[in-house]
Amino acid sequence: MAEAHQAVAFQFTITPEGIDLQLSHQALNQIFLSGVRSWKKRVSRMRNRVIKGVYPASPSSWLFVVIAILATMYMRSDPSMGLIKMIQQHLPLSTQGQTMLSALVFSTLLWLSLILALRFCLKLLLSYHQWMFEQHGRVSNTTKVWVTLLRLLSSRKPLLYSYQTSLPHLPVPPIKDTVSRYLTSARPLLTDPEFERMTKLAGQFEANLGNRLQRYLRLKALWATNYVSDWWEEYIYLRGRGPIMVNSNYYGMDFLYVTPTPVQAARAGNTITALLLYRRKLQPLNLLHFIPLCAAQCERMFNTTRTPGVETDVLQHWQDSEFVAVYHRGRFFRLWVYLAGRLLSPRELEHQIQRILDDPSPPQPGEEKLGALTAGERVPWFQMRERHFSSGINKRSLDCIERAAFFVTLDDEEQGMRGEDPAGNLDRYAKSLLHGKCYDRWFDKSFSIVIYKNGKSGLNAEHSWADAPTVAHLWEYTLATDAFQLGYTEDGHCKGDVDRSLPPPQRLAWDIPSEVQAQASSSLVVAQALADDVDCHVFPFRDFGKGRIKKLRVSPDAFIQIGLQLAYFRDRGGFCLTYEASMTRLFREGRTETVRSCSNESSAFVRAVDQCRHLFRLASERHQNLYRMAMTGAGIDRHLFCLYVVSKYLGVDSPFLKEVLSEPWRLSTSQTPVQQMELFDLKNHPDFISLGGGFGPVADDGYGVSYIIVGEDMINFHVSSKHSCSETDSHRFGVQISKALQDIMNLLADPKSQTTSKCQQAQPQSKKQL
Known part of the structure; x- marks a missing residue:
């Protein structure tokens, strides 16, 4: 193979006169430059450690x-x-x-x-987190001094990890506060007898076992950097034995209206370049431009793979990688992205990608659907890996995939909002990114990039190593750099020159026995059934955006969350336990906390939506307070989760914890934050609007809802549910969401729609109903 010849630094032949040694100066020069680059990296890392350390x-x-x-x-x-x-x-x-x-x-x-x-x-x-609870425009003197x-x-100017040792540790809330907040959150979901029974269980737990478990948690908080994150990663993600496709992995979409180029190879070249530039230029993540967030999740962004085990999976991370893994029509390739210590230009990467697209060789036996092993159950994948991928040619090829910076799929389909059925095409686009054909993505990789035949792109991310805002930050940078910094020529190709003497991408070789092929087929059946059951609906809400919402002096997130409560009530005729993810990265190694969006105040408003505007204000303020409490370490669910883990270690059962943690999240929601608005000039380029991303439903009879607030006048929603549940329908729920948001806006925008007397009458009546 051509790449094998490039790797040979010298050749020799035996002649009658002796050994004829022929040195390849070009190859030796490559070795020298590679060593220089390696040492430069070591010196740079040492320098960064010193700067970060002081x-x-x-x-x-x-x-x-x-x-x-x-x-x-x-x-x-x-x-x-x-x-x-x-x-x-x-x-x-x-x-x-x-x-x-x-x-x-x-x-x-x-x-x-x-x-x-x-x-x-x-x-x-x-x-100090009191600044978060102050009203907008009314900043206290204490907060002003704090900011200064x-x-x-x-x-x-800090580096990415400069703030890590200065971030506070996540505090363990008092057991009394957590139990009290839980009962408040559960009240709108329970009847009077159910709530009375749960109150008794909570009181018994707090008086007896709770305090014992709390002491262990306080001890862990003194010893560990974060008392939640390691258990959360282990028990919520890595110990799951079911498929991670749909159940855990999530996706991110391309621009809604614009495809920067229709040339698949060119889009791949710019996208790969942008991702590698992000890896090189990782900057500190800040809230409000000066409040640092924990950057621990960024450490495993690249060169990371989730490997299967019997009881638990393991996240493997390598220090650096100079290549990416590419999948196209059933074949796997290794694409080197560096040459002689320099990053290949976008045009050179396009040239290399085009070589893969033009390669006519067929897949090897069992190669085409090998990726289905990562989409099915985890234990069979572990067994196949141990038996057939632990040595020889299969191990070398698997190592190329797992050690790659990231995974790239060159999809042979076209996707995006196009044609005569734009709404249906958006739904199919979401499903394609979420699971594809169930074998043409490598779901174990930290993230996989998908480049479609028509130049559309997207991303699929594994969840255990980081949460969606971290990946969204990466994807924002990638889209903006691709479209506005790197750009394309008039005919849609990448800019720059190309060295056509580049060695071609390396085709990975496999020797896949029949047992592995049979298991891949079995895993594909499991994954395909799961994929077919997912009902995805993506729709842009264009009636208004955060601009009109903010004029009402209401938090856009609270507005949307209460709208979701109203939509669910109308869709299902009741309330449900609602999950909204809130980040806790104000603390060291913080990940997420749950905002229980269904509250007494929000349910009171939903029941009285045709009577009172005042109740919406109460519900909105309550939601914002819940969100702030979650961000500042005063949430409910992570504390209860850790108490449950301790109880399992001690071998004691808690009826209260068992019941709390078995409650299904029938409405699981998440906002995809736009974190780098400076990268997008929506005034001059209004069509470059991000679609955001989504995820699968958490409960079989529930909905998964993701939304992104874009600019001042648009909100994009991603709704998912399962076809197997007769009570859910993603399109129907999407209609309910749109109607709920419009009704709330009409209610708040029209001052004549309500009277003070009605407000005063509706509030106690709603409380009585609760």
Whole structure:
């Protein structure tokens, strides 16, 4: 193969006169450049560790401290109050050398102490969260001082992980508060006898077993960086033995109206380039541009794979990878993205991708549907991996996929909002990204990029290593860089020149026995049944957006969440336990907490929607308060989850915890935040609107709803449910969502629609109904 010849640095032949040695200077030069690049990376990583380790100070500040100490000593003053002389006594050098070295030692210790003090102050400042509970436009003096001090301490430009050690630890809420909040959240879902029974269970739990479990959690919080995240990753994600396709993985879509180029290879070239530029230029993630968020999830973004096990899966992460894995029409390829230490240009990557598209070779036996193993049950995949992929040619090829920076599928279908049925095409586009053909994605990879035949693109992400906002940040950057920075020529190709002597992409070789082929077929049957059961509906809501909502002085997220409550009530004739994800990345290694959106206030409003505007205000304020409490570590569900884990370790049963954690989330919701609006110029490019992404339903008889608030005038919704449930219908629920949002807007925008007396009458009546 051509790539094998490129890897040979020298050749020799045996002649009658002896050995004829022929060195390849080009190959040796490649080896030299590769080594130089490797050492540059090591030096860069070491430099970054030093800069990150001393933040918020700088390495150069050490020199300033040393000069200041030496200057004071030259003026015959002892700033150390005798410490320098004590250090001198333990140094076996001349008097002058002792003085200089002891001053350096003291200066270094003083510098390190100042860094620790600054870091402690920064940690105290980042532990203040009261700013989140203040009304917009009414900032307290305490918060103003806090903002000033935080900006001063973090004035130096930080690296991605500079804030990590300064972020506060997630606090363990008091058991009494969590139980009380749970009962409040459960009240609108239970009848009076059910609520009375649950109150008794909660009281018994709090008085007896709860306090015992709480002590273990407090101990863990003192010892571990985050008392939730490791258990959450292990028990919620990695221990699941069912398919991760649909059940766990989620997707992200391309622009709604625009496809930057119809050339598949060109779109792939720019997309791969943008992703690798993001890997190179990872920046700190901030809230409101100056409040740092935990960056721990970014560590496993690239070069990461979830590998199957018997009881639990394992996340494997490699330090770096210079290639990506590509799938096209049943064949797997390894595509090198670096040459002689430089990143290939988008035009060169397009050239390489086109080589794959033009490759006429057929799939090897069992190769085409090998990816179905990652879509089915986890234990059979583990068994096949142990028996047939632990050595030899199969291991080498599997390693290429798993160690790749990410996975790329060159899909042979066309997708997007096009043709005579744009609404139906959007739904099919969502299903394609969520599960595809169930064998043409590698669902174990941290994320997979899908490039369709017509140039449309999308993303499928594995959930255990990170949450959707982290992936959304990556995808925002990728779309914006592709369209606005890299761009295309007039005929739709990538810009730049191409070195046509590049070695072709390497076709991965397999030796797949019949047992593996049979298991891949079985896994495909399981995955296909799951995929066929998913009912996806994607629709842009264009009647209004956050612009009109904010004019009402209402949180857009609260507005939408209450609209979802109204839509569900109209769709199913009642209320349900509702999940909304809220991030907890204000804390170190924080992930998510649940906002229980169905509250007493929201259900009161839904029941009285035709009577009172005042109740909406109460419901909106309640929802925002619940969201803020979740973000600041005062949520319910992660605390109860960890208490349940401790009870399992202790071998004790809690009827209260068992019942709480078995309640189904029939309405699971998530907002995809737009985090980098500066990358999108919607005034000059209004068509470059992101569709956001979605996920499958959590409960078999429930809905999964994802939404993204785009610009001032649009909200995109992704609704999913299962065909097998006769009570759910994604399209019907989509209609209910649109109607609910319109009704709420009409209700709030028309001041004549309600009277104060009706508001006063409706509120106690609603409480009585609850």
